[in-house]
Amino acid sequence: MTALQDIQAAAGATFVDGVAVSFGNERAAIATARVALCDRTHWGRIQLTGADRVRFLHNQTTNDFQIRKPGQGCDTVFVTSTARTIDLATAYIAEDAILLLVSPGRRQQLMQLMDRYIFPMDKVELHDISDRTACFSAIGPESDALIENILGTKALIGQASHNHAIFPLADLEVRVAVGSGLAMPGYTLIVPAAAAPKLWSKIVAAGAVPMGDRAWEQLRIQQGRPQPDRELTEDYNPLEAGLWQSISFEKGCYIGQETIARLNTYKGVKQRLWGISLQGPAEPGTVIMVGEEKVGKLTSYAQTDRGDFGLGYIRTKAGGAGLQVQVGETAGVVVDVFFLTHEYV
Numbered sequence: 001m002t003a004l005q006d007i008q009a010a011a012g013a014t015f016v017d018g019v020a021v022s023f024g025n026e027r028a029a030i031a032t033a034r035v036a037l038c039d040r041t042h043w044g045r046i047q048l049t050g051a052d053r054v055r056f057l058h059n060q061t062t063n064d065f066q067i068r069k070p071g072q073g074c075d076t077v078f079v080t081s082t083a084r085t086i087d088l089a090t091a092y093i094a095e096d097a098i099l100l101l102v103s104p105g106r107r108q109q110l111m112q113l114m115d116r117y118i119f120p121m122d123k124v125e126l127h128d129i130s131d132r133t134a135c136f137s138a139i140g141p142e143s144d145a146l147i148e149n150i151l152g153t154k155a156l157i158g159q160a161s162h163n164h165a166i167f168p169l170a171d172l173e174v175r176v177a178v179g180s181g182l183a184m185p186g187y188t189l190i191v192p193a194a195a196a197p198k199l200w201s202k203i204v205a206a207g208a209v210p211m212g213d214r215a216w217e218q219l220r221i222q223q224g225r226p227q228p229d230r231e232l233t234e235d236y237n238p239l240e241a242g243l244w245q246s247i248s249f250e251k252g253c254y255i256g257q258e259t260i261a262r263l264n265t266y267k268g269v270k271q272r273l274w275g276i277s278l279q280g281p282a283e284p285g286t287v288i289m290v291g292e293e294k295v296g297k298l299t300s301y302a303q304t305d306r307g308d309f310g311l312g313y314i315r316t317k318a319g320g321a322g323l324q325v326q327v328g329e330t331a332g333v334v335v336d337v338f339f340l341t342h343e344y345v
Contacts, residue, residue, distance in 0.1 A: 003197040004134065009209050017041065022212035029211035030219060031305050035140035037208035038216050044107025045130045046100040050123040053098050059093065060114060060255055062238060064248035069094045073177060078110060079227055083256035085232040092164050092177055101135065103228050106288055136194035139186040145178065147187050149206050174199060177240040182223045183338035207287040217246045221302040221311055224275055224337025230299045231311060232272055239263050240313065242273045249344055271296060271313045274320060275337035276336030278308035280330040286291030288312050298327050
């Protein structure tokens with residue numbers, strides 16, 4: 001990825017552990033850009049092949065893969081046997097493979113987890129293709145126009161989230177999927193690593209504003225997308241994490257299914273993840289209080305152009321949107337966020 005990083009550095013990028021964390025333009029990328037371009041190459045990409053790949057992933061994660069066809073996709077959650085969250089992944093179903101986009105720092109754990117459940121008769125192979133590919137997200141209200149411009153087609157515009165296809169682009173091929181990874185309009189693009197510099201340059205030339213990982217982090221907190229080691233840990237299950245849209249309650253047995261079904265049937269969700277509009281800074285891990293009562297914990301915090309904002313788990317019995325809370329020395333109010341759902345639709 002050296003050539004890509006050279007291009008990004010020339011545009012003002014600063015790097016931490018090989019990740020472009022900032023282009024020095026967070027305000028423009030978030031507040032004023034009609035379409036931003038974020039490099040998500042440090043996320044993991046795992047490819048599943050073999051005749052049993054659909055059945056295998058169907059039995060490993062929370063969503064229903066047997067009802068989906070090539071060219072479609074979905075978000076799905078990897079959980080433990082007791083339904084504790086490991087990662088929120090996006091799956092793209094192709095004719096001969098399934099491509100998983102997984103959170104940074106999770107690919108090795110998920111490779112090992114899935115490999116543990118492949119038995120000798122299973123026709124499934126796992127391939128970590130993270131180092132051979134690059135991943136970008138175009139995010140913003142003008143992303144449709146941008147994608148039409150660079151691809152020369154409206155083929156994906158207006159299609160369902162996670163629908164995807166491979167398109168020729170000059171002398172390269174790019175997989176383009178509907179959805180930005182956030183609850184915002186956009187597209188995700190995956191290409192061979194060697195083609196990444198050319199694709200990045202072409203998208204920027206078409207009008208996208210480069211956006212670093214620091215701005216992505218701010219957006220994901222404002223949007224409410226839960227992240228491993230923050231909102232997705234062994235302390236929480238996917239119902240508490242607001243990932244109901246990534247769970248099938250109709251499909252049969254999968255890892256963690258009994259616990260999730262029981263929680264749903266008996267209304268056993270004891271805490272829920274919410275956004276919290278804050279009046280000042282707060283440290284993740286801080287206890288959330290209502291009066292003298294401990295009702296939850298702050299898991300993420302960001303300082304935004306709209307003020308201080310956080311994500312936190314709140315006890316269900318304490319209340320939800322509109323609840324006035326105290327987070328350390330800072331007052332706040334619980335609010336809905338776009339990415340999360342708290343009931344089955």
